[in-house]
Amino acid sequence: MAHGSPDSDDDILSLVAGGAPRGRLLFAVITVVSGILLLLIRQQTEVGSQSGGWWNEPLNGPAFALSLIFVSSAIAAVVTPKTVRPGNHRGEAISLLLATAFLAAIWLIHIIGYGLAVLLFVAVCGVVAGFRGKRLVYTAFGMTLLMLLVFRIGLGLWFPTAMIFKAAPLLEPLGQYL
């Protein structure tokens, strides 16, 4: 982000302190979620013994934290001015897609193994980033190889043998690296 010249102390402060909040909808969602979690507080915490003192009650911490989130987000959701945004939600869509792909890759590890799951995830990232053809193939395989070398071979990160390697006994030795 490029910047021009400051005219006043307020200009400087608004830049370094981040300026006014945006995201009215996000504040509303946070308010609802924290409200639900607050309602669940009795189910999600246990009651301490009376001799321990009220200040040691297990629900104190979450109650304080959730109340702080609830109250501040609720006020922010009301006072934050509604901003009219262009209809382009590309950034959000990409983030959602990549987050889903990441979760899918983690889930796939026990089926196809770490290496192939990483390859798929990196390939999706590459496509989203605009890589095509040979560049996509080189990037995906290069990144996967790097990840395997660093984590599986260098750091010895352990995963249980994936289902495809169990199904094909000949490939099973490969499973400890992939």
Place this chain on the structure above:
Amino acid sequence: MLDSLRVAVEQVAQLPVLVSLVAGSLLGIIIGAIPGLGPGVAIAILLPLTFSLDPLSGITLLMGVYAGAWYGGAIPAILINTPGTGVSVLTTYDGYPMTRNGQPQRALSIAYASSFFGGTISVLILVFAAPLLAEFAKNFGAADLAAAAALAMVLVVTAHKGAALAAASMLGLGLFLSTIGLEGAYGSPRYTFGTTWLLGGIPLVAVILGLFAMSQGFQLIASKGNKPPAPPEMKTDLFGGFIEVLSYPKTLLRSSGFGVAMGILPGVGEFLAQFFSYSAARRGSKTPELFGKGAPEGIIASEAANNAVPAAALVPLLALGIPGEVLTAMMLAVFTVHNVDPGPRCFQNMRTLSLVCIFHCF
């Protein structure tokens, strides 16, 4: 005191530690100089890798990244008007106009001379204040720590002018996440939803990777095509700034002082240090009209304050276990995973390690 200093210097001078320090600092400068990447990503990615190093080398590597990135952020701020890290925003005000006036090497030279002096002043102050802090920390009990934490929470909210509600909301979220898992008084589970994998709380390394590395990665992938302008040609004279900076001793000392003071205050951090030092430099300058148009004092104010903060920010972190801002919160995680327990006893029991950490900010 002198014994602790000597041992601290000996520790830093060990080859593996020295190599980690140089590698971390270089990486930090490079990462800091890449707009949009930031030291948080580098620390998040490197954190799991440091498990295989001995604790001091691991902490040193990440401390190098932490401290180096603060300087690296000034490079794109000066050359292409795009701060590499958030803390270099004010450096663009005077650094880039100086570049446009055909003096990029002068601006860079002033920036790293100011960074050097700001960092050095901060480290010297803290090295000599460490014994006092150790004495002071002896008196800290649970009630004092709770009061310090409450002060930090108030400062976090009040420091975010115009975004106090958002800051309060995120503060609550952080507090809530820390309550998940088995609590200390009765050992009962909180918000684990019947699962066993949340009993130990939210895994720190996974949170850091998700918050800093993954989110930044997603953002970078989604923002393709925003290429920064090409940097200007550079001449070789890059050291004149050391002399020029010394011709503004008041600005240099005042800005470093702001950096130290704001760094020590938990929850305030580098942004207000920058703001106060830049505003004070402009008010105290004989040529305030030059600010925003390439004033060397503007660069000095921003960079000296920035680089005085990292060492100072280690004080609330090591002495109270309270991080001042995002990066020190990550450093708290770094210390925790390497079995260093920041808190009042840290300055007492691990005085050498505390001094080693402060030395890393040179």
